[in-house]
Amino acid sequence: MSKAKVLLVGMGGVGSIAAYSLEKAGKSEVTAVVRSDYDTLIKEGFELQSCDFGKVDVFRPTNVCKSVDEAVSKHGPFDFVVFTMKNTPDVQPLNPFIEKCYHDDLGIVLLQNGYGIHKAVLQKFPSAYVISGVSMISSTLYGRTVKQVGPESVKIGVCDNGKTDYGKQEKKCKEFIELYSTDKNDVTFDENVNYTRWRKLVYNATINSSCALTNVDIGRLELFGGVDSIVRPAMAEVLAIAKSDGVELPESIMEFMIRSDDGEWYAPSMLVDIRKGNYTEYQVILGNALDVAKENGIAAPVLTVLYNLLHVIQWRTMEEKHRFTLPEKRPLPQDNFKIEFK
Amino acid sequence: MSKAKVLLVGMGGVGSIAAYSLEKAGKSEVTAVVRSDYDTLIKEGFELQSCDFGKVDVFRPTNVCKSVDEAVSKHGPFDFVVFTMKNTPDVQPLNPFIEKCYHDDLGIVLLQNGYGIHKAVLQKFPSAYVISGVSMISSTLYGRTVKQVGPESVKIGVCDNGKTDYGKQEKKCKEFIELYSTDKNDVTFDENVNYTRWRKLVYNATINSSCALTNVDIGRLELFGGVDSIVRPAMAEVLAIAKSDGVELPESIMEFMIRSDDGEWYAPSMLVDIRKGNYTEYQVILGNALDVAKENGIAAPVLTVLYNLLHVIQWRTMEEKHRFTLPEKRPLPQDNFKIEFK
Structure with a gap:
């Protein structure tokens, strides 16, 4: 053959x-x-x-x-x-x-x-x-x-x-x-690919993005309070959106994911991307999940803020990578300025 | 005299x-x-x-x-x-x-x-x-x-x-x-000091913190979508909390604040703090407002996420400034590790 x-x-x-x-x-x-x-x-x-x-x-x-x-x-x-x-x-x-x-x-x-x-x-x-x-x-x-x-x-x-x-x-x-x-x-x-992908999102949409936005690894995120204040409520939102999409994840998955890097000062991939000045996968990790939330009428206030912040950062990265150039003087809304990509 | x-x-x-x-x-x-x-x-x-x-x-x-x-x-x-x-x-x-x-x-x-x-x-x-x-x-x-x-x-x-x-x-x-x-x-x-302070918070709790978290000035924050996606909903929350505290700010204050740095690629103070590796005033700007929100039962999901992220970053800054040292191996919850300040 x-x-x-x-x-x-x-x-x-x-x-x-x-x-x-x-x-x-x-x-x-x-x-x-x-x-x-x-x-x-x-x-x-x-x-x-x-x-x-x-x-x-x-x-x-x-x-x-x-x-x-x-x-x-x-x-x-x-x-x-x-x-x-x-x-x-x-x-x-x-x-x-x-x-x-x-x-x-x-x-x-x-x-x-x-x-x-x-x-x-x-x-x-x-x-x-x-x-x-x-x-x-x-x-x-x-x-x-x-x-x-x-x-x-x-x-x-x-x-x-x-x-x-x-x-x-x-x-x-x-x-x-x-x-x-x-x-x-x-x-x-x-x-059941859908199940597997939602399951992985429980980690990626929450721990990945919180670490990326605060520039700390998961160990520090936990010690500095971010796991309780951001990750847990964000995970609950992922579970709710998944459920609306027909995927029922057990609540215990939250603790499992939070403990999955135990013992390591582990820097998740999105944090590594940010530290290297690279683009992040925020669109497929958070954006696509939020599209489902919107379609199904599920509230996801924490994930929404994380997404919106990462969106601004993605555009900052595009500018850093010279995908576009901004004028010397800040344009006003009435200038109808549009960013032009090279 | x-x-x-x-x-x-x-x-x-x-x-x-x-x-x-x-x-x-x-x-x-x-x-x-x-x-x-x-x-x-x-x-x-x-x-x-x-x-x-x-x-x-x-x-x-x-x-x-x-x-x-x-x-x-x-x-x-x-x-x-x-x-x-x-x-x-x-x-x-x-x-x-x-x-x-x-x-x-x-x-x-x-x-x-x-x-x-x-x-x-x-x-x-x-x-x-x-x-x-x-x-x-x-x-x-x-x-x-x-x-x-x-x-x-x-x-x-x-x-x-x-x-x-x-x-x-x-x-x-x-x-x-x-x-x-x-x-x-x-x-x-x-x-009416209270009025004046809430009024200033409409800018500081929202534009200041969004710029700090995304590392862009207010001009870029606007062009990259953050003013519409983060600042406006956050401002609406400030107005609601102020109202619950007896201070009725006109809705027009939002637009006034958003336009207050027009023409300038202006970096608000909290962004300058972050860029210099300094502590931010997140506690008195966001934390104290959220205490009022909690007391009066006002929902403030956007401000809450911004606050929680800035809290983690404040601790990151403390570590960078050698206020405490973390062990080489990441402690587990069962270790009951407590951060000790120098």
């Missing part, structure tokens, strides 16, 4: 381990799309320090390209496209990437944070095979070194498009699980 | 201009208590670049001391003590200062931000003459230079102690106004 062709977009901490797992399993050939780390990956490769795979001095996926266009013309068509990049649709939506590699039989795997992230894809590609993966992994790229300290455990399920036969969609999903599974990682079929 | 003796604590942007006004008026002798800028003030004096008084090459109050103790023993007793330092009761309460210079006839002037800041003073000194001053001034100390760009306008009123004859309290207050007035500043007797 010839190997499956997998296009993987985003070689960060999660993406690098995913690429390695896929090639290690031996059933697929990975073409990775990399932007900022392209030269490093081509010239030196990445080093892996992995609790799953041990030390790997030099890892480089079979093919490395700078863009999806290049990948398709040199190595396409692909059986699967796997998105492992940060999920910031306000800055970098996925559909333009998908457009360039799409065909009727493509499996689109979203191995990314957030809730309801398949919706935008299905809106543009109504009959697509969309596969949703929630990865539990603690892996970060520093320079050319991938440090994976937590074992990879991924739940993968179908985002039913409501058009194609469900059996066919499930088959596609299970094909990918087959490609991805090694004797090291734990990749399981997820009957 | 011999000059009145005024003890002034805090020679920042506001305090320096207040000290200069008091001495310029010619009716009082100022003893200033300065800590971090003591050497500069003694050796070089401050330079004033003042829209009210023009350029003053070297200004030094009559007496400069390092502590209230020193001031009292060398130059006391005082007729008035004027607090112009930042108002951070969680870090530096006023009562220990007052204790050192208190006598039955002392006028205690609070020329500081916040709501209800006289309460703690009257709790400890129930028959004290407490005078409340709300200063509208834009003045900042950079190195040894005080840049005053907005004219000084101060409203000064009585915080009735409910024990001493009100006429006597009012007389004390008017004595201070007399000492403070020059032909440059605008110092008026305030019949």
